[in-house]
Amino acid sequence: MAGAAGPGSGPGAAGGDGDDSLYPIAVLIDELRNEDVQLRLNSIKKLSTIALALGVERTRTELLPFLTDTIYDEDEVLLALAEQLGNFTVLVGGPDFAHCLLTPSVNCHLGHEILAILQKSCLQPPLESLATVEETVVRDKAVESLRQISQEHTPVALEAHFVPLVKRLASGDWFTSRTSACGLFSVCYPRASSSVKAEIRQHFRSLCSDDTPMVRRAAASKLGEFAKVLELESVKNEIVPLFTNLASDEQDSVRLLAVEACVSIAQLLSQDDLETLVMPTLRQAAEDKSWRVRYMVADKFSELQKAVGPEITQNDLVPAFQNLLKDCEAEVRAAAAHKVKELCENLPVDGRETIIMNHILPFVKELVSDSNQHVKSALASVIMGLSTILGKENTIEHLLPLFLAQLKDECPEVRLNIISNLDCVNEVIGIRQLSQSLLPAIVELAEDAKWRVRLAIIEYMPLLAGQLGVEFFDEKLNSLCMAWLVDHVYAIREAATNNLMKLVEKFGAEWAQNTIVPKVLVMANDPNYLHRMTTLFCINALSEACGQEITTKQMLPIVLKMAGDQVANVRFNVAKSLQKIGPILDSSALHVEVKPVLQKLGQDEDMDVKYFAQEAINVLSLA
Secondary structure: OHHHHOOOOOHHHHHOOOOHHHHHHHHHHHHHHOOOHHHHHHHHHOHHHHHHHHOHHHHHHHHHHHHHHHOOOOHHHHHHHHHHHOOOHHHHOOHHHHHHHOOOOOOOOOOHHHHHHHHHOOOOOHHHHHOOOOOHHHHHHHHHHHHHHHOOOOHHHHHHHHHHHHHHHHOOOOHHHHHHHHOOHHHHOOOOOHHHHHHHHHHHHHHHOOOOHHHHHHHHHHHHHHHHHOOHHHHHHHHHHHHHHHHOOOOHHHHHHHHHHHHHHHHHOOHHHHHHHHHHHHHHHHOOOOHHHHHHHHHOHHHHHHHHOHHHHHHHHHHHHHHHHOOOOHHHHHHHHHOHHHHHHHOOOOOHHHHHHHHHHHHHHHHHOOOOHHHHHHHHOOHHHHHHHHHHHHHHHHHHHHHHHHHOOOOHHHHHHHHHOHHHHHHHOOOHHHHHHHHHHHHHHHOOOOHHHHHHHHHHHHHHHHHHOHHHHHHHHHHHHHHHOOOOOHHHHHHHHHHHHHHHHHHOHHHHHHHHHHHHHHHHHOOOHHHHHHHHHHHHHHHHHHOHHHHHHHHHHHHHHHHHOOOHHHHHHHHHHHHHHHHHOOHHHHHHHHHHHHHHHOOOOOHHHHHHHHHHHHHOOOO
């Protein structure tokens, strides 16, 4: 910015004739030349402000041509430029001038310095240039902005300016240009005339058989999107053959993207056309030699199932799914396992139970003892959902043994995923059926060496408590919840405190008074000051849920007593606790008991204690 105020860089220097109106663009020039990338980035982000200062005509004739000179810059600057230009239509005069963002013109009345810069530039349209750069994120952002701007063109302007740009990109020498073109066909096709539509389809066909794998990948990734805007005949005659070719491409990265396109194409075709035109290719993909392609089939299975309909699902997809569940690659099995519940839910209600019991469940049973923990974990995250589909009898007879086996699994994630989905089983058979196996699994997770596992089980404790009931909880799980309060990891102690508050909300203040509060208050005398502080955190969390009477009679005396603690951290947390519970107390307790203690803490030798005490006095209006 300093350069803008220096000699030779004022409005006179910028315009060569002392024209003050060129000052904004002169400042922009100085900032975009600066060696500091952040300054250049900030300048790009202010483009809309500069455009407003210049007005629409000068933005078109001065600012846009100048921006072409910034094409060769840091990637993050180019990314910001590509993003800004997508919102520039209104700043160049609206839809009638949207094409200026593609092909800006040069104004011969520009200042000498600006014109000299522009003459050294290649003068390519900004977004077109940005769509050809090497950095992928910049190209993607440029394409996103171009797609946005295409919607703001009139049909005439679209054919005159936007379609030629797409053709130039599609036939560019560099693969970067051709990959960008793939994302633009679908936005210009619907509003083009018949003859232009034919040209657009021809360009897309060329890119689908491009020599460069990166271009074929880009074309495959946009094939489904393009198919959605085409006429049905064109889909059958042109898109389906392209899909078939891409699905048998030598590069597996192209083939797997063709699987994704299959979902969109299948939604457009009749059952007969699906069976003859698409299914042979999809069957081939489900058995592809590359695990990445099979993984994609498994990952998109639910979408494919909905797209092809119930009949083809039963005849073709269920056998394919069986193969995916026993695939030799663990990644494929895990992806398929994740889809078990969705597959079963989407089956026709008539005959669903039979299909699941005979064709899905035998393979699911195998996965429960899979050698790979990710596969078992994936299955555990969805298998409980089958209970609501299969009903009480089938759940007890067939699913319950699987749940119990998973609750004893050596992998913590498997046990955790089962426990986190217990509500499904509770709806169908009640949780008591699982309680004998559930308890050891919970205890093991609660004491797991990895603190994140302990944290996860704490977060599920209120859910478990609600399902198991207060008696079972008090008998089996209460001691665990209290043990977490003195865990050596702060995150666990904090989560355990929040857990107590949720339990009180679930079981009520009377339960808290009899069961939780006494155990919490005992910790106020713990030799470890961290545990004494946890007492205060618990009081903060419990006071609102427990109400005025319990807070005043049982908790407040302990907090006031701890004001004399020898550790300053405890004392300033006393001040914070008094501030927190103050609004719950009645006026008498505030003035008679709390105020003197806070005033004493306000004279404490420790600066932090004094600060928090004074803050509490001010917040509670006790001054």
